[in-house]
Amino acid sequence: MLREVGELFRQLRERRDLTQGEVAELLARHDPPFSLDSSAVSRLERGRRKRVAPELAAALLNCLDAESAERREVMALLQAETTPNSPRPALWRRNADLLGPMRFEGFLALELRARGEDNYEPKVVPGILQTRPYAEYVITKMRDGLRPADVKGLVDIRMDRQSRIADGALREFRALLDEEGLRKTVKDEEILKGQLERLLVESEKPRNSIRVLPESVDCHPGTSGAFVVMHFPEPARSVVWLENMVSSGYFDEELYTDAYTQAFNSLWERALDPDDTRGLFKKMIKELQ
Structure with a gap:
C-alpha cells in the first residue's frame, strides 16, 4: 500500500514540476512544518518508509496541490494500511506490480468502504x-x-x-x-x-x-x-x-x-x-x- 501511496506522491510532484528537494523545502515551510530532506522524500516515493503519518500525508497533499479525489484516494490507502482489523491483503502485496500502473489498489481500498x-x-x-x-x-x-x-x-x-x-x-x-x-x-x-x-x-x-x-x-x-x-x-x-x-x-x-x-x-x-x-x-x- 505504501508503495502505491509513494507512486501517487511522485506523480503529483512531477505534475507540479518540482524536485524532491523542493518538496522538502515546501514541507519545511508548511504549517505545521515537517523536517524531511530530499533523500527522505525519495524513500517515501519508493514506498521505503515503514509508515507515513496521516499528518505528513495531508501536508504533502497540500504542498502538491492535490485534488479532492486524489486526497481521498491517498487517505483511503493509508487507512487500509494502518487499520489493525484491515491489514493490506497479502494478495495485493504480491501483485503490486500489476495493480500499481492501473492505480487499482486504491479502487479496491475505496470500494471496501x-x-x-x-x-x-x-x-x-x-x-x-x-x-x-x-x-x-x-x-x-x-x-x-x-x-x-x-x-x-x-x-x-x-x-x-x-x-x-x-x-x-x-x-x-x-x-x-x-x-x-x-x-x-x-x-x-x-x-x-x-x-x-x-x-x-x-x-x-x-x-x-x-x-x-x-x-x-x-x-x-x-x-x-x-x-x-x-x-x-x-x-x-x-x-x-x-x-x-x-x-x-x-x-x-x-x-x-x-x-x-x-x-x-x-x-x-x-x-x-x-x-x-x-x-x-x-x-x-x-x-x-
Missing part, C-alpha cells in the same frame, strides 16, 4: 459478478501480453474482491449491462453459459439489482464507455472511477459525480426491468444449450 455502487459496463460483465473462467477469458483478451502467471494473479484478486465485498460495507450494487456486449464479447459458449447462470443467481440476491440495455436502445450517454460511481456514508459524497488502457482516474467533484449519476439513472430507466432481464438470461442460456 462504499455503501453503494453503480457500475455500467457496455462490453463485459462487471468484475463483482464474473465467474473465474469468464474473468480469465476477458483479462487475457483485454490485457494483451500478460504472462499466464500475471493473468492468474489478476483473476485471484478479482475473486478475492468478490469475497471481501460479500462480507463488507456494500449494501446496494446496481449493475447495468449492454445486451450487445453480453452476446458478442465472449465467443466461448461454455464460458458464456456459465456466466449467464451466475448472473441469474446474483440477480436474486437482495444486494444486487441487475438490468440489461436491450439492443434496440439507440445511441446514449453510456456510449463513451464504462464507469463506476461509488457512494459513501458521508452526506452527498460520491466518487466516479474511470479506467482506460493504461491507467485509471478518480473524481469526486460535483461536475463529475452529478453527470455520471444522471447518466447512469437515465440508462437505468431505459433498461429491461429485473424480471425481463432474468428472462433474457434464461433465453440466452437456452440458446447456448
